[in-house]
Amino acid sequence: MDTQDLDGRGHPRRAARTPLRLLAAAGAAALTVTAGLATPLNPAPQQARAEEEGKKVLTVAVAQSVDSLSPFLATRLVSTSIHRLMYEYLTNYDPKDNHAIPGLATKWEPSADKLTWTYTIRSNSKWSDGKGATAEDAAWTFNKMMTDEGAATANGSFVANFRKVTAPSPTKLVIELKKPQATMAALDVPIVPKHVWENVDDFSKFNNDKTFPIVGNGPFVVTGYKADSFVRLKPNKSFWRGAPKFDELVFRYYKDQDAAVAALRKGEVSFVAGQPALTPAQAASLKGDKNIKVNDAPGRRFYALATNPGARAKNGDKFGDGHESLLNQKVRQALFMAVDRKTIIDKVFQGHAVEGEGYIPPRFSTYAWKPTDGQKLSYEPEKAAELLDQAGYKKNGDGKRVGKDGKPINYRVLCHATDPQDKAVGKYLEEWWGALGIGVTLNCLDNVTDPWLAGEYDLAFDGWSVNPDPDFVLSIHTCAALPATPKDTGATDNFICDKKYDDLYDKQLAEYDPAKRADLVKQLESRLYDTGYMNVMAYPNAVEAYRTDQIKSITTMPEAAGNIYGQDGYWSWWSATPAAADEASDDESSSTGVVIGIVAGVVVLAGAGVFFTMRRRATAEDRE
Amino acid sequence: MTAEATPSLVDKTDGPAEAGPSVRGPRARTTTAYLRYVAGKLGGAAVSLLAVLVTSFFLFRLIPGDPVKFMTGGRQVSAEQLASYRREFGLDLPLWQQFTGYCGKALTGDLGTSYQFRTPVIDKITEALPNTLLLTGTAFVLYTALGIVIGTRSAWRNGGAGDRLNTGLALTLYSIPSFWLGLLLIIVFSVGMGPIPGLFPTGGMESGNEEGFAYVLDVAHHLILPVITLVAVEYGQTLLVTRSALLDEMGSDYLTTARAKGLRDDLVRRRHAVPNAMLPTVTLIFINLGRTVAGVILVETVFSWPGLGGLFYQALSVPDLPLVQGLFFIFAAAVIVMNTLADLIYPLLDPRVGR
Numbered sequence: 001m002d003t004q005d006l007d008g009r010g011h012p013r014r015a016a017r018t019p020l021r022l023l024a025a026a027g028a029a030a031l032t033v034t035a036g037l038a039t040p041l042n043p044a045p046q047q048a049r050a051e052e053e054g055k056k057v058l059t060v061a062v063a064q065s066v067d068s069l070s071p072f073l074a075t076r077l078v079s080t081s082i083h084r085l086m087y088e089y090l091t092n093y094d095p096k097d098n099h100a101i102p103g104l105a106t107k108w109e110p111s112a113d114k115l116t117w118t119y120t121i122r123s124n125s126k127w128s129d130g131k132g133a134t135a136e137d138a139a140w141t142f143n144k145m146m147t148d149e150g151a152a153t154a155n156g157s158f159v160a161n162f163r164k165v166t167a168p169s170p171t172k173l174v175i176e177l178k179k180p181q182a183t184m185a186a187l188d189v190p191i192v193p194k195h196v197w198e199n200v201d202d203f204s205k206f207n208n209d210k211t212f213p214i215v216g217n218g219p220f221v222v223t224g225y226k227a228d229s230f231v232r233l234k235p236n237k238s239f240w241r242g243a244p245k246f247d248e249l250v251f252r253y254y255k256d257q258d259a260a261v262a263a264l265r266k267g268e269v270s271f272v273a274g275q276p277a278l279t280p281a282q283a284a285s286l287k288g289d290k291n292i293k294v295n296d297a298p299g300r301r302f303y304a305l306a307t308n309p310g311a312r313a314k315n316g317d318k319f320g321d322g323h324e325s326l327l328n329q330k331v332r333q334a335l336f337m338a339v340d341r342k343t344i345i346d347k348v349f350q351g352h353a354v355e356g357e358g359y360i361p362p363r364f365s366t367y368a369w370k371p372t373d374g375q376k377l378s379y380e381p382e383k384a385a386e387l388l389d390q391a392g393y394k395k396n397g398d399g400k401r402v403g404k405d406g407k408p409i410n411y412r413v414l415c416h417a418t419d420p421q422d423k424a425v426g427k428y429l430e431e432w433w434g435a436l437g438i439g440v441t442l443n444c445l446d447n448v449t450d451p452w453l454a455g456e457y458d459l460a461f462d463g464w465s466v467n468p469d470p471d472f473v474l475s476i477h478t479c480a481a482l483p484a485t486p487k488d489t490g491a492t493d494n495f496i497c498d499k500k501y502d503d504l505y506d507k508q509l510a511e512y513d514p515a516k517r518a519d520l521v522k523q524l525e526s527r528l529y530d531t532g533y534m535n536v537m538a539y540p541n542a543v544e545a546y547r548t549d550q551i552k553s554i555t556t557m558p559e560a561a562g563n564i565y566g567q568d569g570y571w572s573w574w575s576a577t578p579a580a581a582d583e584a585s586d587d588e589s590s591s592t593g594v595v596i597g598i599v600a601g602v603v604v605l606a607g608a609g610v611f612f613t614m615r616r617r618a619t620a621e622d623r624e
Numbered sequence: 625m626t627a628e629a630t631p632s633l634v635d636k637t638d639g640p641a642e643a644g645p646s647v648r649g650p651r652a653r654t655t656t657a658y659l660r661y662v663a664g665k666l667g668g669a670a671v672s673l674l675a676v677l678v679t680s681f682f683l684f685r686l687i688p689g690d691p692v693k694f695m696t697g698g699r700q701v702s703a704e705q706l707a708s709y710r711r712e713f714g715l716d717l718p719l720w721q722q723f724t725g726y727c728g729k730a731l732t733g734d735l736g737t738s739y740q741f742r743t744p745v746i747d748k749i750t751e752a753l754p755n756t757l758l759l760t761g762t763a764f765v766l767y768t769a770l771g772i773v774i775g776t777r778s779a780w781r782n783g784g785a786g787d788r789l790n791t792g793l794a795l796t797l798y799s800i801p802s803f804w805l806g807l808l809l810i811i812v813f814s815v816g817m818g819p820i821p822g823l824f825p826t827g828g829m830e831s832g833n834e835e836g837f838a839y840v841l842d843v844a845h846h847l848i849l850p851v852i853t854l855v856a857v858e859y860g861q862t863l864l865v866t867r868s869a870l871l872d873e874m875g876s877d878y879l880t881t882a883r884a885k886g887l888r889d890d891l892v893r894r895r896h897a898v899p900n901a902m903l904p905t906v907t908l909i910f911i912n913l914g915r916t917v918a919g920v921i922l923v924e925t926v927f928s929w930p931g932l933g934g935l936f937y938q939a940l941s942v943p944d945l946p947l948v949q950g951l952f953f954i955f956a957a958a959v960i961v962m963n964t965l966a967d968l969i970y971p972l973l974d975p976r977v978g979r
Contacts, residue, residue, distance in 0.1 A: 065938060067740050067741060067742075068741065068742055070742075073742055075695070075696075149708050149712075150712075152705065152708070153705075153708075153709075156701070156702065156704075156705050157701055157702055157705065160702050160704075204712060204742065205737065205742055205743075207741070207742055207743060224832070226830075226832070226930070227748075227751060227752075227930060228752075228928075228930035228934065229828060229829060229830060229832060229930050230828075230832040232832060232833075250832065252827075252828060252832070253827075253828060253928050253930070254826075254827050254828075254928050255827075255924070255925045255926075255928045255934060256803075256807070256827075256925050256926045256928065258807055259807065259810055259826055259827045259926055259927070259928060260826075260827075262807075262810050262811055262814060262815045262826050263814075263826035263827060265815055266814060266815045266816070266822050266826060268825065268826050445688075446688075447687075447688045447689040449688075449689055449690065449693050449694065450688045450689060450690075453693065484703070488703070489690075489692075489693060489706060490703075491701065491702075
């Protein structure tokens with residue numbers, strides 16, 4: 001081989017230089033192309049924007065993936081909230097106080113024997129394809145759920161007690177029951193258009209997400225959906241209650257809440273869903289922004305400490321390994337009296353919660369209940385110690401309380417590894433109960449379900465979201481909810497089975513007079529409180545935030561102070577009014593942002609390319 | 625030279641007839657050896673794939689938690705509904721029957737139906753795979769190129785200010801958690817900070833209302849920050865591997881020879897040193913290439929990128945067995961295929977491999 005050839009001025013050298021030149025050339029080309037594009041690109045969006053000028057878009061940042069857009073399959077909050085917007089339910093809930101109000105039905109009344117309910121269906125509700133919504137659609141929806149296993153997937157429990165559903169006329173729906181059921185004005189089942197859905201083959205696999213717009217009769221119509229990217233809705237102009245005021249409603253995905261908060265601050269989204277609630281740090285960071293309102297509202301959840309009452313099945317078999325001392329009511333009550341709820345609110349929730357008392361959160365004013373002064377288990381550690389002494393669990397020489405087996409008592413507390421609140425409260429329990437002479441082992445797991453259902457715990461952090469009709473959260477503490485055998489799974493929350501409670505539960509379910517039923521529900525809560533099985537520590541707030549320069553007003557639920565995302569009804573998005581001010585400037589900057597952003601990206605790349613070429617050249621010359 | 629000369633002397637006695645094979649012999653032998661090598665590697669890959677198929681079935685059944693309980697948790701369900709769920713998912717069958725059903729279906733390319741999304745697993749995967757490949761693929765090309773270019777330069781100027789700066793920077797970025805860096809980039813370059821305007825979108829892959837070429841630009845716009853994050857965190861590895869491999873070669877005699885021939889330093893590096901030092905880097909490249917399919921859970925989460933990483937996380941939390949199995953199989957298969965490819969390429973790069 002000839003050195004001359006390799007050295008440089010011939011073919012090989014040029015070839016050798018090619019990769020770097022290519023890189024530089026590619027960078028430069030990309031830059032030119034983009035710069036060129038920037039000009040022809042600009043007019044197009046501007047035209048488009050001119051057409052869309054003044055188009056008011058309400059963008060909601062959500063994190064939870066849609067499980068299905070079929071109302072027969074969907075169970076997640078994001079999906080069922082969207083179904084509220086797409087379809088009318090028979091009834092809705094008043095945003096002021098959660099009582100049942102007309103939806104697709106204008107009126108509903110039971111027969112004298114309590115077994116037949118007759119609903120009057122409104123005649124002014126139209127499907128978005130122009131056909132009228134009738135009682136026939138409702139009857140078909142319920143009958144489908146009663147006869148097709150696939151269609152019963154999500155909401156089958158609502159029709160479990162139905163004997164027969166018919167539509168004698170387009171405005172009359174008749175539901176016959178097997179036994180009385182007071183929750184007939186709280187059937188949270190979306191009614192679908194029969195003429196569209198009767199063509200579905202397999203309800204267990206049909207996700208309702210291929211053809212748009214999706215025919216519905218709610219305040220919004222879904223016009224587009226891309227998994228984990230967005231759900232797009234436009235207002236239903238012929239909605240019987242009146243059309244929503246925004247021109248478009250978009251649910252956009254932000255899988256990381258800090259990123260969602262950043263998007264809110266920038267104005268890319270109008271609203272950040274508090275699911276889960278914004279952290280105290282996130283809420284605090286937004287407080288200073290004059291265009292952002294943090295909605296720190298009473299939540300619909302309770303946060304409780306559940307005790308294992310001795311797990312058992314309906315057939316009488318006992319299982320699990322809950323501590324024997326917890327079978328003593330005095331012990332359970334003593335434990336709760338050593339829990340300083342005020343500290344939990346102040347330190348763990350940093351003020352974003354309300355101190356817990358009764359089972360149902362105070363925002364459900366009809367059913368919320370408070371213990372009487374004599375009944376209340378206040379924070380009194382000394383009295384707790386006395387109660388434990390009375391119950392026979394006295395301290396030994398080491399200051400530890402001793403169980404019936406002669407061993408020091410140490411409770412295993414089941415906690416959710418993903419929940420920082422569980423861990424923080426757990427640390428306090430170690431301190432508070434430690435002072436009583438009781439040991440605590442925090443058992444924080446990713447999956448608490450297995451030990452929970454096996455009854456292998458002493459206490460557990462527990463919490464449920466409550467519906468306007470409290471039947472479900474009450475039903476999970478009845479003996480009927482216990483598993484059939486230890487091998488089965490029941491609907492029970494933590495194996496409570498109390499005769500007095502069950503009697504009250506049955507009475508309230510058969511009581512059709514709202515005031516009397518509310519009274520019975522309160523008695524139930526009182527009984528549950530006294531047993532000491534479910535000790536409610538707090539009602540965490542729904543902490544969410546929105547931009548006031550994009551949303552002028554929006555209805556919370558309850559109206560006085562309540563949440564916006566995940567309401568029982570469509571009130572928030574239906575009522576939201578756009579802010580009149582300069583939203584357009586935001587749009588403008590985002591369009592220019594695209595161009596500037598891409599150009600900036602390419603400049604960086606091209607710059608890097610040029611830098612390396614220059615460096616290389618410098619080296620080559622230095623060395624030669 | 626002498627080794628070859630000796631047999632040729634011996635051959636002489638057997639006449640010219642033997643001369644043919646003795647010339648063609650080594651090449652033919654090499655080809656056969658290579659083919660045997662290839663067959664061995666392909667066979668190994670096939671066995672691995674089969675093992676993955678079997679493992680993925682049993683592995684995820686060890687995760688604590690019952691998918692039916694998870695999916696029905698927090699709402700009113702009757703015992704009949706629970707039973708119907710189990711029947712639908714085939715969870716009421718004995719394990720061996722579930723397993724044979726799974727294998728039979730998998731062999732025909734059917735990975736089952738996702739529990740939580742009620743959609744064929746293959747549809748969920750094909751929906752998210754292009755998104756992941758766009759993100760990780762773009763980042764892969766950039767961090768590999770950047771790693772190799774800076775790595776070779778650092779090694780060549782070993783110990784210099786540039787080397788120290790580059791290695792230090794790469795190590796620092798390599799040890800930064802990707803989600804933290806991503807969040808920082810969002811706060812500074814998406815929201816804007818001080819004089820820096822908010823240039824990039826805060827998350828997602830598209831605005832959702834663009835079409836045609838505007839859509840391509842829109843996606844590119846969304847792509848920049850996540851790609852920068854990935855490149856920043858990943859290029860250090862390639863850099864360090866390339867650098868150390870090249871350093872090993874730098875004392876070699878053949879480089880002195882090349883220099884003695886009068887070659888410019890640049891050419892010595894590019895023509896002689898780098899090709900010989902590439903083997904570890906090629907291994908790393910193929911490992912990284914295999915990993916691109918698995919997505920990057922943290923970066924996908926911070927930037928709300930709708931890819932496979934996020935899907936895998938969601939599938940695991942149920943556990944959505946068919947989806948988890950399907951994804952695990954695809955991830956493992958990608959790594960196996962890429963490793964096999966690397967194995968097949970080694971002998972071409974270094975003839976000593978595979979003999």
